Amino acid sequence: MSKSSKLLGPARYIISAVFLLTGIPGQEDVYFWISIPFFLMYAISVVGNSVILFIIKTDPSLHEPMYIFLSMLAVTDLGLSIATMPTTLGIFLFNAREISLDACFAQLFFIHSLSYIESSVLLLMAFDRFVAISNPLRYASILTLPRIAKMVFVFVLRGVAVVFPLPFLLKRFQYCQANVISRSYCLHTEVMKMACSDIRVNSIYGLFVTVFTVVLDSLLIFLSYVMILKTVLSIASYAECVRALSTCVSHLCAVLLFYTPGIGLSIVQRFGNSSSPLLQILMGYVYLLVPPMMNPIVYSLKSKHLRARIIRAFKK
Template sequence: MSDSNTTDFTNPSTFILLGIPGLEATHLWISIPFCAMYAIAVLGNFTILFIVKREPSLHEPMFYFLCMLAVTDLVMSTSTLPKMLSIFWFNSREISFSACLTQMYFIHCFSEMESGILVAMAFDRYMAICNPLRYSMTLTSSVVAKIGLAVVLRNGILALPYPFLARQWPYCRTNIIPHSYCVHIAVVKLACGDIRISSYYGFFDLFSVIGMDVFFIAVSYTLILRAIFRLPTKNARLKTFGTCSSHLCAILALYIPDFFSSFTQRFGQNVPLHLRVLIATVYLLVPPVLHPIIYGLRTKQIRGRLLQLFSRKGT
């Protein structure tokens, strides 16, 4: 470790990302599944966007929200994985201070944007099941666009304090980040000032945004389940609940790794560092990989269009 990385300096021009500390010898092997997952995420989400754009029958609120989710997944994974793979493959660990803060903003903004889109999709399922006669009148193209804009503005604004708070702290000990990307808590831990404001804002953001989103999703599904159980036959109940299964899988794919990663980073001091970083790294890839698979396999309209696409290529 060079002296320039450990002696006194203020606000370094570059940070050094270690990748997954303690597992440097296996970085090349770790990169193989990560690269495969990134390729699946990019191919899967672009396929969703292509199918929805090409098929007029899919120009409905549910699929518009799915396209928003696909774009969010693409941005979130692309903001981290290329740099991460350059660390694993080429030992390219340097990242400029500005680029680090930009990456930090994109990570927090788009990971929470996914949560907001899942709330919108829960509202879509609520309207389709509980108020089907008002569905087309309520969820017009204009309303869908306004919901999407509201999600973008909410998370775009709430993510702004992360890079601004990180920029204001003096970094006088080291510029080495023991992580594979510039997550807020890993960066501000390098500061030599009092970073409680950053820590408090992280908790506020986690519980106010994610907590509020989980609350609204829970309320939506309470009303949905109540409506489903009122249906007269078991087949009708199963068929109606099946329309929610893809969305429920997407919710689990986002929130379970998110909460596990967040609490491990903050309270998992007894968890080995390499395991905490590995969990946080995998968390960013799980939703972008699983969402297109979930909706591609479990949504009849998309599955049918995919089969048609491949059958045409086969003829």
């Protein structure tokens, strides 16, 4: 236990005042070299998403529903990078493993809420593509700016509201067991398991939140693409079919980048044996680091309009 632990309450529990984060076990001697790719990934994520936001904000021709949703995606990716960067680089560069309970609870609040908001943004982007392909003539009248603002507000509120109780549910626990977190950032599931109290309420609520957000969003995204395919297949011209589907490529890449690592991590955590902790750690890094880094690259490459604006801005 940490030196800062203390005795509390009549039951004489040893309550941990800090958690100890973990980088990559067994690789402590090369942490400095490991920090280089992590730093590059964070730098690409922060710069890439910031450029996307700057271009969309300063170019009136990009003030369209698709690019408004893209700017929301960039904000959530930027937030996820900023939420995980300090503790991750702190471990690999300075071996700063300690994190206070309140800081840990704050970090997991931002990571989970931003992840759920990103899932919602991907759903809104799927709805945007469905309206654009199935009803292009009424696209502008359906996705008006006030309507977009209301949808974004509702989904952001949902992401924050469902995660808001988690820090308070965790704070009521007594952490008298091993206080070592197997990652370089805090997540609700792992912090919850270190408590020496009854965690059934947290476990049930965590499952409800996951089903109500990520699972529901993924099912609705799948349904949206089923309807998009149905609409596209009814188009007589092959060239028009290809052109319509090509507008969905960037969004499909973003969906795969977000959901595939998350699903893989859940499967490994539930069905992986005890010999795969390193795999779980690496997949956790992929889940939180790769989508924020790759999304601005994918959209910059696939969107001719956005790419042209970025090139023009750099030329100036």
